[in-house]
Amino acid sequence: MPAIAVEGLRKSYGGVEAVRGLSFEVAEGEVFGLLGPNGAGKTTVVEILEGYRRRDAGSAAVLGVDPASGGRALRARVGIMLQECAMPRLLGVGELLELHAGYYPRPRPAGEVLELVGLGERVGDRVKTLSGGQQRRLDLALALIGDPELIFLDEPTTGFDPSARRDAWEIVRSIRTLGRTVLLTTHYMDEAQNLADRICVMAAGEIVAEGSPETLGGRQAAAARIRFTLPEGVDLGALPLPAHAADGHVVLETATPTRTLHELTAWAVARGLELPGLEVLRPSLEDVYLELTRVPG
């Protein structure tokens, strides 16, 4: 049984379709990334699965249960880290965790969870004394305290500085070692690439691509480019293969980079030429992402 199964999911707000017939599955133990720009509908999808919103059409199963009617029993099996969400500021870190632990049938020990998110030393401090990044970690600790089978992380690192993001990634990786399923939304490509086993790219309420970070959007099959600077005294027309000039470089596009590179270098070596700045380029995940989510017009 998949941890999450969604089929033909639809949701409108006041006549505007935020989610338009979405279908995907998340396998047990998988870290699944829902990637897309702001307004793509990621949070709407996640909040339907968390039970906060009702879907207009389609089916959804979370741990085999319809999230619209799963109620208390389902919420006991799921951990939720919401997007930017305040905590009771006047409770202590340990107190808050203890309070939430009591909501679940089989919670993890509070100390262990605080260690996991790197807040072990703050157990006695008030929530309001934590920095923004530390509050996000506490947020994550609250999502983990019930020892959930499935964890929703909605844009867990938005607003973090780069080092805090790296720390958060480490934490997500450690959740994965617990063998739990994670549904992660993000608008950072590198985050999805670093954390997710599989990525769905959403744009304007639809899935526009699905795959592993390596294969997403047919990236591997896409044409590679061989780029170098034309050596002095060599004319563009003298090259053995068709090429064009761009930004002061020569660029060859090819579906068979190994063969093309061999032909090019053999030609250069035979003439005693060095090709300055020679490199083989593939579209980055970012290029693929921007291409996929580009809004027409």
Add this chain to the structure above:
Amino acid sequence: MSDVALVLRQVRFEQRSFWRNPASAFFAFAFPVMFLVIFGSLNRGARLESMGNIPYNAYYVPALITFGVIGACMTNISMTVSIRRDSGVLKRVRGTPLPAWAFMAGLIGSSAVVGAILAALITAAGMLFYGVSAPRHPATLLLVLLIGGGCFCALGLALAALIPNAEAAPAITNAVVLPLLFISGTFYPLDPNSTLSHIADWFPMRPFALAVFAAFDPRGIEPGLPWVDLRSMLLWGVVGLVVAVRRFRWEPRRS
């Protein structure tokens, strides 16, 4: 964990949050105590001719008890829920297995504790410093406080459900509560035949004030249980509960 234990735990944590927040503790206690000291002292020798010449404070201290309880219950719950809803605290709670009723019971229980402390404090101060005699009908007083407290907690939840956002919460809450307190004789006795008191009879504040006073009434009239007043508060409590259950929101209103 049993349901009772779950609610008691919520009450305990609500109490911690309450007492650690200087603003909420201040507003619940400062005004009733301040009013007692100022008006109780100013009117120390005064008597109310219209009420059989009883001392002013014999009327004022029971009325202040209702003021304190309404503040601790209705005002406090309405503000707390509005603020927590806008900051996202309620949304987070909704994502846990804690049932909605247990959350609300925790809030109501915690308000009841504060209301009970206030009622005891004002009664004791009235007896010690303002010559008020002990309630003649303590059992009736407890029953009235219980039903009144429940009614105003339910109305606090209902009001929170109708308040659009946290910024508007203090203004709307005070705009609803304060005028009703003024026309209900909370600060000065009203002529029971005046238009204002006829209007106030439709709301639960005046019945609460009359019922608490009846339990203290030094004239020694044996009133029995103040059924009419209790019925009014029970009705309003049910109305509040229905509105709260139907209209309660766990998330900020979408802009």
